[in-house]
Amino acid sequence: MKKITIAALALIMTMGSVFTSCEAVKNTNKTQRGAAIGAVGGAVIGGILGNNLGKGGNGALGAVLGGVVGGVAGGVIGNKMDKQAREIDNALPGADVVRAGEGIKLVLNENAVRFNTDKSTLTTTAKANLDKLVPVFKEYPDTNIMIYGYTDITGTPEHNLKLSGERAASVRKYLISKGLVSSRFSVTGLGIADPIASNETVDGRSQNRRVEFAITANEKMIEEAKKESGN
Numbered sequence: 346m347k348k349i350t351i352a353a354l355a356l357i358m359t360m361g362s363v364f365t366s367c368e369a370v371k372n373t374n375k376t377q378r379g380a381a382i383g384a385v386g387g388a389v390i391g392g393i394l395g396n397n398l399g400k401g402g403n404g405a406l407g408a409v410l411g412g413v414v415g416g417v418a419g420g421v422i423g424n425k426m427d428k429q430a431r432e433i434d435n436a437l438p439g440a441d442v443v444r445a446g447e448g449i450k451l452v453l454n455e456n457a458v459r460f461n462t463d464k465s466t467l468t469t470t471a472k473a474n475l476d477k478l479v480p481v482f483k484e485y486p487d488t489n490i491m492i493y494g495y496t497d498i499t500g501t502p503e504h505n506l507k508l509s510g511e512r513a514a515s516v517r518k519y520l521i522s523k524g525l526v527s528s529r530f531s532v533t534g535l536g537i538a539d540p541i542a543s544n545e546t547v548d549g550r551s552q553n554r555r556v557e558f559a560i561t562a563n564e565k566m567i568e569e570a571k572k573e574s575g576n
Contacts, residue, residue, distance in 0.1 A: 404493045404495075404535060404538070404539050404557055404559075405450045405451070405452070405491065405493055405557035405558060405559035406443070406445060406450045406559070407559075408448075408491050408559035408561065409445050409446050409447075409448035409449065409450050409559050409560075409561060410445060410446045410448075412446070412447065412448060412561040412562070413446045413447050414447055414562070414567055414570070416574070417574035417575070418567070418570040418571045418573075418574045419447050419570075420574070421570040421573050421574050422447045422562045422566060422567065422570045423444075423446075423447045425485070425562075425566070425570075426444060426447060426448055426449055426560070426562075427444060429449060429481065429484075429485045429488075429560070430442050430444045430449050432481045432484070433449070433451060433478065433481050436477045436478060436480070436481055437453075437457060437474055437477045437478060439456050439457050439474075440452065440453055440457055441453075441454070447561070447562060448559060448560055448561040448562070449558070449559075449560040450557065450558070450559060450560075451557065451558040451560065452541075452555055452556075452557050452558075453474070453555060453556045453557070453558070454551070454552055454554070454555045455551050455552075455554050455555065457471070457474045458471040458474060458475065458516065458555075458556050459471050460512055460554070463500070463508065465508060465511035465512045465514070465515050466515065467515050467516070467519055472519060475516065475519055475520060475523075476523070478520075479520065479523045479524070479525065482520070482525055482529075483524070483525065486526070486529075487562065487563050487565045487566035487569070488529065488560050488561060488562060488563055488566065489529055489530075489531070489560070489561050489562070489563045490520075490529050490530050490531075490558055490559070490560055491530075491531045491532075491533065491558065491559040491561075492513045492516050492517055492530060492531070492532045492533070492556060492557070492558055493509075493513060493532075493533050493534075493535055493556065493557040493558075493559070494508075494509035494510055494511070494512040494513030494514075494516075494532070494533070494534045494535065494556055495509055495535055495536070495537070495538070495539065495540075495553060495554065495555050495556070495557070496508055496509050496512075496536055496537055496553065496554055497537065497540075497544050497549075497550035497551075497553040497554050498537050498540075498544040498550070498553075499550065502536055502537055505536040505537050506534055506535070506536035506537075507534065507536075508534070508536075509534035509535055509536045510532065510533065510534025511534070512534070512556065513532040513533060513534055513556060514532050516532075516556055517530045517532050529563070537553075540553045541553060541555070
């Protein structure tokens with residue numbers, strides 16, 4: 346997970362000055378220190394990625410950074426998300442997994458979830474790759490998963506907005522058909538918004554035709570994290 350590694354390096358440089366100056370940390374146990382590091386780490390990583398990526402826009406990163414709980418409870422959630430992010434990366438190496446704040450941004454480009462031109466029907470390859478994510482999503486049931494569909498700039502903005510929503514809905518429908526709880530999912534089509542590459546090239550347009558997931562803690566996970574942290 347390249348982006349997680351980059352964020353972690355920035356975090357390490359920041360953490361030295363934060364915790365070496367904090368006398369109270371010396372009196373905490375290992376679990377408490379781990380949760381505290383997770384809490385501050387989530388805030389630092391969220392800030393780094395938010396500044397570098399336009400604070401997430403209206404898509405997955407914005408949703409992830411907008412759902413930060415903070416404090417020690419946030420650190421507990423962050424630790425759980427770390428594990429889930431690693432499992433997603435292992436299950437689907439071609440995906441772009443970003444740990445930010447207390448959640449996960451997951452980008453599935455055309456190499457992972459491919460649609461035929463001007464269609465919202467999932468291809469056989471797309472279904473096979475989504476199948477790899479299902480066990481991970483089942484292992485971590487206490488998360489909300491927001492699905493965002495995107496297109497390139499080919500066609501009218503109005504048509505692309507509709508198409509992107511239909512593609513996101515297709516992904517949701519398929520995951521539900523595999524036994525995942527429907528209430529965990531929400532879908533939004535963002536059309537040509539938030540391009541991650543140039544629409545002037547074939548490769549860039551391919552990258553922009555994508556689906557993004559924002560994976561965040563649901564109310565149950567948040568309440569359990571607060572109890573675990575003593576908040």
